[in-house]
Amino acid sequence: MSAPDVAALERKLLAGDRAALARAITLVESKREDRRAAARTLLDSVLPRTGGAVRIGVTGVPGVGKSTLIDQLGSMLTARGHRLAVLAVDPSSTRTGGSILGDKTRMARLAVDPNAFIRPSPSSGTLGGVAAKTRETMLLCEAAGFDVLLVETVGVGQSETAVSDLTDFFLVLMLPGAGDELQGIKKGVLELADMIAVNKAEGDNAARARAAASEYRTALSILAPASSLWTPPVITVSGLTGAGLDDLWAKVLDHRARHEAKGLLAERRRAQDVKWMWAMIEERLRARLTRDAQTRALLARLEAGVAAGETSPTAAAEEVATTLGL
Numbered sequence: 001m002s003a004p005d006v007a008a009l010e011r012k013l014l015a016g017d018r019a020a021l022a023r024a025i026t027l028v029e030s031k032r033e034d035r036r037a038a039a040r041t042l043l044d045s046v047l048p049r050t051g052g053a054v055r056i057g058v059t060g061v062p063g064v065g066k067s068t069l070i071d072q073l074g075s076m077l078t079a080r081g082h083r084l085a086v087l088a089v090d091p092s093s094t095r096t097g098g099s100i101l102g103d104k105t106r107m108a109r110l111a112v113d114p115n116a117f118i119r120p121s122p123s124s125g126t127l128g129g130v131a132a133k134t135r136e137t138m139l140l141c142e143a144a145g146f147d148v149l150l151v152e153t154v155g156v157g158q159s160e161t162a163v164s165d166l167t168d169f170f171l172v173l174m175l176p177g178a179g180d181e182l183q184g185i186k187k188g189v190l191e192l193a194d195m196i197a198v199n200k201a202e203g204d205n206a207a208r209a210r211a212a213a214s215e216y217r218t219a220l221s222i223l224a225p226a227s228s229l230w231t232p233p234v235i236t237v238s239g240l241t242g243a244g245l246d247d248l249w250a251k252v253l254d255h256r257a258r259h260e261a262k263g264l265l266a267e268r269r270r271a272q273d274v275k276w277m278w279a280m281i282e283e284r285l286r287a288r289l290t291r292d293a294q295t296r297a298l299l300a301r302l303e304a305g306v307a308a309g310e311t312s313p314t315a316a317a318e319e320v321a322t323t324l325g326l
Contacts, residue, residue: 006038010045016145018117025119028136031287043136046143051269053085053142054256057163059153059189060173065199066152067106069173069239074107076245077148078115085117085141086110087134088152089163117146134166135276164192165275168265169252173199174216176208190223193232195251201236201243209236229258288324298323 009027012020028039060066067088074084086107110116119137138149153163164170172193190196196216201209216234225231233251237244259265289295302319305311 006042006045010042013042013046013140013144014049018144021117021140021144022119024140025133025137028140029133039136043139046139050139050142053138053147053149054252055138055149055151055167055169056252057151057153057167057170058173059160059163059171060199061175064173064175065239066173069197069199069237069245070150070152071107071110072239072242073245073248074110074116074150075113076242077249078110078113082148083115083117083146084110084113084148084150085119085138085146086150086152087137087141088118088120089134117141117144138166160189160192165272168259168268169255170194171248171252172196174212176200176205176212190220191226193220194230194255195232195248196220196234197237197244197248198234199237199239202238202241206236227259227264229262229264230255285324289320295323 009020009024013024024042027035027042030036030039058066058070070086074086077084107118110118119141134151138151141149149167151163151166153160160170160172170192172189172195174196176198196213198209198213198216213234213236220232220234235244235247235251237248256265259268289299299320302311302316306313306316
């Protein structure tokens with residue numbers, strides 16, 4: 001994409017053109033070197049128009065109802081005048097590398113809402129299931145005028161940590177009936193959570209959801225809060241009926257106001273930017289390893305040697321480092 005094309009794309013993006021936003025995201029996701037350069041130019045140009053959105057990470061085990069809750073919450077927010085972008089990080093298809101969960105079909109109302117934008121992103125094998133370009137996509141959405149960003153993760157592996165490093169507020173969804181599930185919950189998830197919401201608290205599940213919430217409160221009380229400003233609340237919600245979503249949103253805004261007042265929101269984002277820098281450095285190093293034909297051949301030979309027990313992992317890594325001049 002040429003420089004004049006980038007300038008035209010920037011104008012449309014800043015005017016809130018949804019088609020331009022989709023094209024801009026496709027540009028930053030490209031692996032072509034010429035498009036990487038164009039993407040850097042675009043991001044640098046729009047950077048002053050970013051940073052104003054409420055950034056929320058949403059995680060939970062498959063089946064907890066993330067998409068249903070986001071559809072309900074998002075519709076509530078757009079009805080109040082907000083513009084909402086949902087970045088749904090999918091597992092990648094191992095054959096095609098594409099998104100396989102079909103998020104738009106699971107968020108029926110937001111998919112046709114003119115004030116909402118849904119972007120399924122294949123994780124492309126990146127650590128934690130977070131798309132390699134999710135950060136850049138968030139900035140583009142903010143530049144296009146979206147003031148609430150929801151980053152939905154698949155809730156497996158290390159994705160919780162990765163999404164927490166992208167957002168201001170980390171929401172963990174749980175199912176009713178803590179019991180055995182509470183025994184297997186990862187301590188790290190509780191430590192990351194800014195709030196726990198027990199979903200599907202409707203009908204016969206309502207009492208079970210309240211009991212589960214009580215057990216999660218007890219579990220959280222054992223842990224020291226990450227900040228003296230905020231003790232993570234535990235609430236019950238229903239993505240199906242919308243019950244509890246007013247309370248959920250009020251707590252998100254309360255968290256933001258407290259941390260903004262003390263300068264902690266800006267501090268958190270600066271720390272995230274440093275992590276972003278290192279992630280980009282690592283990405284470029286990995287790209288260098290696979291771009292050169294001779295290096296690829298070396299890696300293939302070393303992998304085979306390690307797998308066969310003929311070469312130690314340490315010796316293989318040292319040979320790669322020496323080849324790269326490290």
